[in-house]
Amino acid sequence: MITQWIEEYLSAKIAERRSPATITTYRIRLGRFGTWVLEQPNQVLTRALLRAYSAYLAQQNISITSHYSYLNDALVLVRWLAEEGYIQPVKTDKLKPRLPKRLPAHYTMDQIKRLLLVAELREKAMLCVLLDTGVRVSELIQLRRTSFDSEGCAMILGKGSKDRYIWISSVTQEVLRTYIASRTDTNPALFVSHRQQKTLTISGVHQSFDRVASDAEIRNDVRRLIHSFRATFARELIKKGLDAESLRVLMGHETIQMSLHYAQLSSHEATQNRQGVNLLEKVESCL
Structure with missing residues (x-):
């Protein structure tokens, strides 16, 4: 029964037009839950069974974040079934958990400089786009040679199938022009693989930056x-005074809280910022 329920849940999510990547993630996580449930002597979905599943996940060789994600998807499924x-x-x-x-x-800016110094032209171009736009890697690989207009603006399809505009600086535009001019292929994609010159995949982006980070000797730092x-x-945008609503729109988030989560400062950074503000300046003469 659990297998059928999972398929019906996935069909409902497909009907809600969730992205293929999201459906694949649901299928993997809920598949694990379904397999585990079928191995239990009592397969009735109860709170005790869910707690036992959480205990099972805690004993697996996965991070606490993965434990949280797998269990959360199972809980969402159970609530939907109810x-x-x-x-x-x-x-x-x-x-x-x-x-x-x-x-x-x-x-840090020092780490970015180190990446740029060792990066090849393609990785340097990707790095500039990522820093200038804050796009997700799934959005980065959507880009085409002609995506950006003369002003550096482009429309992308973001998470949840939501359109949004992104912008790149003149510096990044020049880096992209140099990168595109260096290519001999006719692939319309902005970023392609070195050997087969096919559209770069998400795993390809991760692998390329893993190499660059290792060359820059920061692989274990980030x-x-x-x-x-x-x-x-x-x-960086919040530190330069950008308002929270504009940041939310630029990042493609549904809530301001999510965008501000990314912009959190450490206590050390907050203390450094605080040192530039003298709260007693206007009453100093009275002391």
Whole structure:
């Protein structure tokens, strides 16, 4: 029964026009849950069963973030089944592991300089686009040679099939022109693989930056190499005074809170900013 329910849930998500990548992720995570449920002597979806699944995940060789994600998708499925009348409602609160509160990984300007110094032309062009736009890697590989107009603007299809405009500086435009001029292929994609000159894939982008980060000797210093450009984009714009709503639109988020999560400062950075503000300046003569 659980296998059929999972398929019906996925069909509902497809009908809601969730992206193929999202459906694939759901299928993988819920497939694991379904397989585990079928191995249990009592397959009734109860709170006790969900807690047992969480305990099972905790014993697997996965990160706490993956544990959270796999369990969360199972809980969402169970709530959907209850809403659709397939099962009795199940209390699902306080089952997920507590995630450590870490600041989003980002690059320092020194690290970016080191990346640029060792990067080949293609990687340098990708790095400039990532820093200038804050796009996701799935959005980066959508870009075509003709995506950007003369003003550096382009329309992309973001997460959740939402259109949004992005912009690149004149510096990035020049780097892209140099990169495109160096190519001998006719592929309309903006970024292509070196050997077969096919449109670069998500894994191809990750592999290329893994090499660049290793050459720059920062591979062990930054978590999530590609996504960290997105956090760097958000932090730098907020530090330069961009308002939260504009940042939300530029990053393609549904809520301001999500965008500001990327822009969080460390306590050390906040202290440095604080040192430039003298709260007693106007009353100093009274002291």
